[in-house]
Amino acid sequence: MQQTPTAARPVEGGRPGLAGLRPAVAGAVALLKACHPLPAAAVTLFTAALAAAVGRDLPGSAFTVAAVAAGQLSVGWCNDRVDLRRDLMTGRRDKPLAAGAVRPGAVTAAALTALLLCVPLSLAAGLPAGCAHLCGVAAAWAYNLRLKRTAWSWLPYALAFGLLPAFVTLGLPGTPWPPAWLTAAAALLGAGAHVANVLPDLDDDLATGVAGLPHRLGARRAAALGGLLVLGSTGALVLGPPGRVGPYGWTLLAVTAAAVLGTSGRRGRVPFLAVLAVAAADVTLLLVRGAGLFPAV
Numbered sequence: 001m002q003q004t005p006t007a008a009r010p011v012e013g014g015r016p017g018l019a020g021l022r023p024a025v026a027g028a029v030a031l032l033k034a035c036h037p038l039p040a041a042a043v044t045l046f047t048a049a050l051a052a053a054v055g056r057d058l059p060g061s062a063f064t065v066a067a068v069a070a071g072q073l074s075v076g077w078c079n080d081r082v083d084l085r086r087d088l089m090t091g092r093r094d095k096p097l098a099a100g101a102v103r104p105g106a107v108t109a110a111a112l113t114a115l116l117l118c119v120p121l122s123l124a125a126g127l128p129a130g131c132a133h134l135c136g137v138a139a140a141w142a143y144n145l146r147l148k149r150t151a152w153s154w155l156p157y158a159l160a161f162g163l164l165p166a167f168v169t170l171g172l173p174g175t176p177w178p179p180a181w182l183t184a185a186a187a188l189l190g191a192g193a194h195v196a197n198v199l200p201d202l203d204d205d206l207a208t209g210v211a212g213l214p215h216r217l218g219a220r221r222a223a224a225l226g227g228l229l230v231l232g233s234t235g236a237l238v239l240g241p242p243g244r245v246g247p248y249g250w251t252l253l254a255v256t257a258a259a260v261l262g263t264s265g266r267r268g269r270v271p272f273l274a275v276l277a278v279a280a281a282d283v284t285l286l287l288v289r290g291a292g293l294f295p296a297v
Contacts, residue, residue, distance in 0.1 A: 026101070027101070030096040030101035030102040031077075031102050031107065031110060033096045034076070034077060034080045034096045034107055035072075035073050035076035035080075035110075036079065038276070039072075039076075039197075039276075040069070040073060042276050042280075043072050043164070044068050044069045044072055046164070047065055047068040047167075048061065049286055050165060050168045051064050051168050053286040054168060056171065060171050063124040064125055064167065064168060066121050067121035067125070067167075068164070068167075070117045070121055071118045071133065071136070071140070073110070073111075074111050074112075074114035074115040074137065074141075075137065075140040075144065077110045077114065078111045078115075078145075079144045080095060080096070080097050081107045081108055081111060082144050084097050086204075086205075086208040086210070089208055090204040115141075118133075122134050122137075122167070125171035126170065126175065128170045128175050129166070129167050129170035130167075132166040133163065133164075133167040135159070135163055136160035136161075136162075136163040139155070139159040139160045140156055140160050142156055143157070147212075148210060148212050150212065151211075151212070152213070153198075154194050154195070154212070157190040157191050157194035158190050158191040158194075159187070160190060161186045161189055161190025161191075161193070162183050162186050164186055165178035165183055179240070179241070180240075181240020182240070184233075184240070185234070185282070188230070188232045189233040189278075192226050192230035193272070193275050193279075194212075195222050195223075195229065196226045196230075196271040196274070198215070198222075199219065199223060199226070200272075202215055202219055223271065226271060226275075227263070227271075228260075230259075230274075230278055231260050233278075233282070234256040234281075234282060237252075237282050237286075238250070238252060238285070248285060252281050252282070252285055255281065256278050259274045259278060260274075262274075
């Protein structure tokens with residue numbers, strides 16, 4: 001006698017399999033949030049724009065962007081893992097690790113995996129370019145592990161950002177170094193981003209033993225220094241290249257100055273978001289003027 005197929009039993013809470021899928025998806029989302037996705041994406045997009053501006057071909061650009069993405073992921077996950085004890089002490093429930101949304105072991109494994117992937121991806125651009133990028137990534141890890149608690153906290157940011165243009169241009173035929181004005185603009189932007197990034201957490205950092213340069217300066221002087229660094233970065237980018245400064249360049253300088261003045265004294269995320277906005281405008285300048293900015297490349 002032919003049997004009638006029985007209907008699949010619904011899994012409690014929704015469709016079959018979703019009960020097991022949802023925790024996995026939630027864990028993956030929490031892991032992604034732990035990598036500091038906004039600054040990681042901003043640096044990766046800046047690299048993509050710079051690669052396009054200097055004329056890197058598509059395969060070279062793809063490897064370069066992938067290497068930077070892997071490096072940024074490793075740095076972000078390393079940062080959250082190292083800061084876990086401090087975040088628990090200060091009640092940072094906005095951070096996935098401190099909130100218990102992801103396991104510390106998973107973040108450690110993700111950071112090390114991304115770091116391992118970063119090595120061959122960086123060296124795919126050639127030894128000089130790869131070494132430049134890996135030095136920048138090493139500087140960022142040194143910040144996470146030790147230097148953020150010292151007066152030299154600004155140095156890893158300046159070094160990592162300053163080497164980023166070199167990673168892009170050294171992958172070109174002839175391995176040319178980027179012009180000095182571009183290296184200076186990137187290094188100043190990195191140092192300014194460091195100051196703006198720590199401003200919201202100055203008090204919590206000091207309470208848990210972190211005393212980088214901005215903490216030693218105090219909120220008001222640190223905010224002023226961060227603004228000057230970002231303004232100096234834009235100035236180097238606008239005034240450094242040979243030739244006449246166009247309307248966009250002067251407008252960018254004026255807008256940057258206004259943003260610095262408008263965010264001075266603010267302690268929330270506004271100064272850091274202003275730095276990201278300035279960086280986006282800087283990238284636009286690079287794309288608008290293109291390879292003409294890099295006569296030596």
